[in-house]
Amino acid sequence: MNDFEAGRPLVLRGGTVLPMDGPPDARRVLPGTDVLVAGDTIAAVGPGLEVPEGTAEIDASGGIVLPGMIDTHRHMWQTALRGYGADWTLTQYFVWFYLEYGKLFRPEDVHAGNTLAAIEALDAGVTTVVDWSHGLRTPDHADAAADALRSVPGRYVLAYGNIQQPPAEWATAPELRDFVRRRITGDGLLGFQLAFDVLGDPSFPERPAFEVARDLGVAVTTHAGVWGATGDDGIRLMYEHGFMTPGTIYVHAASLSADSYHRIAATGGSVSVSTESEQSAGQGYPPTWALRAHGIPVSLSMDTSVWWSGDLFSAMRATLGADRSREHLEAHARSETVTHAALRADQVVDWATRGGAAALGRDDLGVLAPGRKADLVLIKNDGSPVSFPLLNPFGHVVFQAQRGDVHTVLVNGRVVKHEHRLVGIDLAAARDEVERTIDYLKGEMGEEAWEKGMNPDIPTTKVLDNPYTYTDYRSDSTHRL
Numbered sequence: 001m002n003d004f005e006a007g008r009p010l011v012l013r014g015g016t017v018l019p020m021d022g023p024p025d026a027r028r029v030l031p032g033t034d035v036l037v038a039g040d041t042i043a044a045v046g047p048g049l050e051v052p053e054g055t056a057e058i059d060a061s062g063g064i065v066l067p068g069m070i071d072t073h074r075h076m077w078q079t080a081l082r083g084y085g086a087d088w089t090l091t092q093y094f095v096w097f098y099l100e101y102g103k104l105f106r107p108e109d110v111h112a113g114n115t116l117a118a119i120e121a122l123d124a125g126v127t128t129v130v131d132w133s134h135g136l137r138t139p140d141h142a143d144a145a146a147d148a149l150r151s152v153p154g155r156y157v158l159a160y161g162n163i164q165q166p167p168a169e170w171a172t173a174p175e176l177r178d179f180v181r182r183r184i185t186g187d188g189l190l191g192f193q194l195a196f197d198v199l200g201d202p203s204f205p206e207r208p209a210f211e212v213a214r215d216l217g218v219a220v221t222t223h224a225g226v227w228g229a230t231g232d233d234g235i236r237l238m239y240e241h242g243f244m245t246p247g248t249i250y251v252h253a254a255s256l257s258a259d260s261y262h263r264i265a266a267t268g269g270s271v272s273v274s275t276e277s278e279q280s281a282g283q284g285y286p287p288t289w290a291l292r293a294h295g296i297p298v299s300l301s302m303d304t305s306v307w308w309s310g311d312l313f314s315a316m317r318a319t320l321g322a323d324r325s326r327e328h329l330e331a332h333a334r335s336e337t338v339t340h341a342a343l344r345a346d347q348v349v350d351w352a353t354r355g356g357a358a359a360l361g362r363d364d365l366g367v368l369a370p371g372r373k374a375d376l377v378l379i380k381n382d383g384s385p386v387s388f389p390l391l392n393p394f395g396h397v398v399f400q401a402q403r404g405d406v407h408t409v410l411v412n413g414r415v416v417k418h419e420h421r422l423v424g425i426d427l428a429a430a431r432d433e434v435e436r437t438i439d440y441l442k443g444e445m446g447e448e449a450w451e452k453g454m455n456p457d458i459p460t461t462k463v464l465d466n467p468y469t470y471t472d473y474r475s476d477s478t479h480r481l
């Protein structure tokens with residue numbers, strides 16, 4: 001792709017730019033605006049920009065330009081099993097991955113999942129992903145995860161974890177420090193966190209893992225407020241031992257008391273909301289309605305492609321819907337009517353971009369302004385009847401756009417997708433890897449267990465007696481189910 005060779009400046013001409021640079025109550029829409037990229041940085045944003053001779057040009061007219069989206073919690077290794085657990089509950093997920101089959105994953109299987117997840121993210125305009133990598137059973141698994149992330153030109157944070165061992169064991173192993181020394185170079189493209197959960201044991205056995213994070217100067221990300229698994233005790237223990245920090249990311253935070261939300265707000269951490277996950281797995285109601293009330297910063301995430309889509313359009317849509325649904329339900333319980341929606345589309349776009357950057361402590365991301373890193377997305381699909389009229393750009397991004405509308409994606413100034421096609425990505429190789437992983441897992445599990453895992457038993461729904469029922473539609477031949 002000679003047009004976009006490294007070092008050549010690039011301008012996106014005449015798009016509707018959402019810079020996400022203002023205060024929350026004044027998000028700007030800049031119609032007919034250019035964005036000039038030089039090297040890995042945004043050089044200028046404005047109408048009719050003068051650009052250096054030889055600058056490559058992309059016509060962004062009719063499209064929307066926004067910062068690259070940021071997913072703050074995705075178990076990328078699990079993407080090798082895309083869609084397998086569509087009908088799971090959280091309990092079934094825990095049994096499958098934590099207890100029964102997660103330990104079957106070899107380094108090459110982690111590599112396969114991570115590679116496909118990384119490619120998928122770029123395709124959908126997600127330029128930064130926190131890889132919540134809790135399948136790192138050995139240093140070889142960790143190297144495979146890092147190799148995969150380094151092979152796809154996005155921005156990642158490897159959140160290192162291992163569900164097969166207590167965090168106090170794997171986090172204090174010399175291999176972990178060795179991995180950080182070898183693989184985390186501080187280049188801004190591959191960051192590092194520790195990923196583990198705090199189960200509420202009063203003796204706080206997670207302390208050594210927190211101490212390692214503190215020594216390394218890295219953040220901890222933790223599934224918190226997961227119904228039946230992690231709750232207020234975990235938050236209280238973290239607080240009492242002094243391990244709640246501004247960099248801490250609390251994933252889900254969906255079934256917590258007000259006291260826990262107060263502690264999170266007081267210590268400056270943020271919550272990664274995975275609405276599609278919370279809605280169907282059972283961690284608790286997607287908590288943005290409560291987080292807003294407690295002034296807690298929010299970012300968005302997809303959790304795992306074992307169930308859900310890996311694009312943040314779905315996350316934004318689901319999150320806005322869930323928040324409004326809750327607001328209506330709460331009002332109806334008081335016999336009141338919501339006449340003005342509190343959560344707006346622009347806020348959700350903010351969470352998907354700048355909110356993720358803030359959660360990661362990256363003020364060079366999530367905003368389109370001179371001097372920031374050139375991670376950006378052009379949403380434009382001239383052949384689509386959904387591309388016009390473009391009246392409310394924030395509403396358009398949240399409720400109208402989808403991954404197929406992602407026209408161009410830049411990460412660190414590099415064009416990784418253009419005219420709806422990935423640039424320099426070997427999708428066939430990624431497919432081969434994933435196929436080998438699936439063949440292997442099927443072989444290890446056996447056909448019957450494989451099928452059973454994908455098709456959990458369905459509890460019976462008791463159909464209630466109905467005094468108005470006169471017909472039995474199930475026996476009607478035209479409606480036979």
Ligand SMILES: [Zn+2]
Nearest residue numbers: 132223251303
């Ligand atoms: Zn998760």
